[in-house]
Amino acid sequence: MARKFLSGNEAFAEGIRLARPEVISAYPITPQTIVVERLSEMVEDGSLNSEFIHVESEHSALSCAMGASAVGARAFTATSSQGLLYMAECLVYASGGRFPIVMMNANRSTALPWNIYGDQRDSLALLDSGWIQAYAENAQEALDLALMSYYIAENKNVSTPFMANLDGFVLTHTYEAVDVPEQDAADKFLPPFETENKLDLSKPKNMAFSAGPASNYIFKYKEHLGLLNAAAVINEAEEKFYKIFGRKYPGLIEKYLTDDAEYILITLGSISGLVKDVTDELREKGGKVGMIRIRYMRPFPNKEIAETVKNAKAAAVLEKDISFGNEGTVFTNVNSALKKSGVNIPVSDHIGGLGGQDISRADIENIFKNMKKGLSDVNFIGIGGDRP
Amino acid sequence: MTEILWHGRGGQGAFTAARILGAAYAMKSENNFALAFPSFGPERRGAPIRAFTKLSERQVSDRSEISKADYSIFLDDTLFSENAFSELKDNGIILINSKKQFSDKRIKAIDGYKISEEFLKVPIVNTIMLGAFSVFYDGISEDDIERAISENMPEKIRQKNISAMKAAGKELFK
Numbered sequence: 001m002a003r004k005f006l007s008g009n010e011a012f013a014e015g016i017r018l019a020r021p022e023v024i025s026a027y028p029i030t031p032q033t034i035v036v037e038r039l040s041e042m043v044e045d046g047s048l049n050s051e052f053i054h055v056e057s058e059h060s061a062l063s064c065a066m067g068a069s070a071v072g073a074r075a076f077t078a079t080s081s082q083g084l085l086y087m088a089e090c091l092v093y094a095s096g097g098r099f100p101i102v103m104m105n106a107n108r109s110t111a112l113p114w115n116i117y118g119d120q121r122d123s124l125a126l127l128d129s130g131w132i133q134a135y136a137e138n139a140q141e142a143l144d145l146a147l148m149s150y151y152i153a154e155n156k157n158v159s160t161p162f163m164a165n166l167d168g169f170v171l172t173h174t175y176e177a178v179d180v181p182e183q184d185a186a187d188k189f190l191p192p193f194e195t196e197n198k199l200d201l202s203k204p205k206n207m208a209f210s211a212g213p214a215s216n217y218i219f220k221y222k223e224h225l226g227l228l229n230a231a232a233v234i235n236e237a238e239e240k241f242y243k244i245f246g247r248k249y250p251g252l253i254e255k256y257l258t259d260d261a262e263y264i265l266i267t268l269g270s271i272s273g274l275v276k277d278v279t280d281e282l283r284e285k286g287g288k289v290g291m292i293r294i295r296y297m298r299p300f301p302n303k304e305i306a307e308t309v310k311n312a313k314a315a316a317v318l319e320k321d322i323s324f325g326n327e328g329t330v331f332t333n334v335n336s337a338l339k340k341s342g343v344n345i346p347v348s349d350h351i352g353g354l355g356g357q358d359i360s361r362a363d364i365e366n367i368f369k370n371m372k373k374g375l376s377d378v379n380f381i382g383i384g385g386d387r388p
Numbered sequence: 389m390t391e392i393l394w395h396g397r398g399g400q401g402a403f404t405a406a407r408i409l410g411a412a413y414a415m416k417s418e419n420n421f422a423l424a425f426p427s428f429g430p431e432r433r434g435a436p437i438r439a440f441t442k443l444s445e446r447q448v449s450d451r452s453e454i455s456k457a458d459y460s461i462f463l464d465d466t467l468f469s470e471n472a473f474s475e476l477k478d479n480g481i482i483l484i485n486s487k488k489q490f491s492d493k494r495i496k497a498i499d500g501y502k503i504s505e506e507f508l509k510v511p512i513v514n515t516i517m518l519g520a521f522s523v524f525y526d527g528i529s530e531d532d533i534e535r536a537i538s539e540n541m542p543e544k545i546r547q548k549n550i551s552a553m554k555a556a557g558k559e560l561f562k
Contacts, residue, residue, distance in 0.1 A: 005536075117429070176414070177422065
């Protein structure tokens with residue numbers, strides 16, 4: 001294992017190198033560009049044996065990855081923001097076709113107004129596209145997710161594409177120390193991709209076909225089951241990963257000081273680091289506070305969240321997203337989880353970080369403070385409630 | 389946690405210095421942690437930019453920009469103003485590349501261009517300021533920085549940057 005000082009993008013590229021994708025299709029977009037640049041250098045210098053295809057658009061990038069997956073090749077692509085939205089049509093093709101492609105998305109604001117900074121509206125807008133969605137907190141987790149993503153996506157009970165999300169700039173462009181596994185250990189973790197869902201001259205079959213009203217719903221039901229099956233495979237992948245690499249991951253959610261917490265902040269992505277710091281500070285002053293970090297938005301951790309907050313007095317969601325005319329999408333999902341489990345506590349929604357807006361310690365302290373008021377409403381950091 | 393705020397102009401290597409410092413510290417042991425990042429956004433040659441390095445013996449989880457620094461390092465003294473003190477912690481130090489003398493005890497000046505002219509033949513002082521920093525900060529040695537330069541700079545410019553970095557230390561001890 002080599003310790004290196006890498007950015008989130010570079011760490012993710014290292015994880016992809018170790019996963020030995022056979023095809024990489026790429027179209028650059030800020031702040032994703034460095035991940036595909038590094039991969040192209042690895043292909044150039046021979047440290048990665050892969051077909052690197054520089055395509056003419058994001059729509060083509062994912063189409064190309066799908067073509068590769070359809071002949072049984074392990075495929076990778078990456079994008080961000082408008083690029084992700086431009087390939088939206090292909091996202092549902094890939095999930096409906098059950099192609100276990102891995103894509104890194106550098107979370108970035110969507111236009112207009114034009115903005116290159118980080119928020120999570122891009123990926124959350126595509127939550128319903130049938131992809132597994134994971135959110136990394138730091139560069140080490142990004143690298144480890146890259147390696148685990150194929151293990152999870154390619155499991156034959158899952159066969160679902162995997163979107164690994166890294167917050168633009170604060171994670172993709174920030175350098176930190178990362179342990180990079182050796183190739184032989186990575187090979188022990190991740191076997192070569194094998195699938196029957198491929199074009200094969202010796203076993204001809206129809207793929208990517210039409211299905212009318214008489215059968216279409218069955219395919220959709222199976223697609224749903226594939227995503228639900230991913231939950232158990234994520235745990236299996238993390239156990240195997242721990243045995244080989246010694247790093248432990250906690251499944252669909254990470255719990256931080258939640259055991260006796262009366263007030264719990266639920267969030268996702270790299271802002272969790274600052275929330276942990278604030279949680280520590282409030283704990284030192286006697287506050288019974290904790291945090292849940294959602295690691296996977298799909299499959300959604302319904303039971304895990306409900307089980308963790310059921311004894312709390314109140315909870316709040318902090319998210320870099322808004323579904324205009326309603327509330328944040330993470331909030332909608334969290335509330336549904338609590339309702340299904342009969343957990344009836346006040347939960348408020350806090351929208352922050354849109355277009356790279358700074359979320360400060362004071363903002364997070366305020367969320368904890370306001371939780372005590374027991375209000376369930378939608379608040380914009382820096383502005384206030386949505387019903388003045 | 390020790391927080392270092394870098395000031396430079398696009399092209400002067402402020403972020404490279406921030407990153408090499410982070411690498412120099414974090415690669416010392418498994419119990420050394422660092423974050424390094426630039427002020428994000430479009431970059432232009434010559435425009436003021438800031439870069440950040442955070443050093444700690446614990447995992448650094450706060451990824452926000454530094455508002456109060458332990459060390460504020462100016463690669464270019466035209467960027468320096470009295471405002472610099474509002475971004476400095478109480479016992480903070482300002483390290484500045486300048487031919488001027490400063491009476492304020494919090495300011496340590498070094499004529500980086502004199503060194504860069506001799507060793508680099510270009511007016512770039514980022515690694516020189518790293519050498520100067522190692523004089524004022526106990527947590528890092530010239531050897532740590534030398535190793536990080538070797539691992540993080542292109543081969544063509546490695547050796548002369550290492551020499552320039554070491555010359556900064558000698559200059560300050562003169």
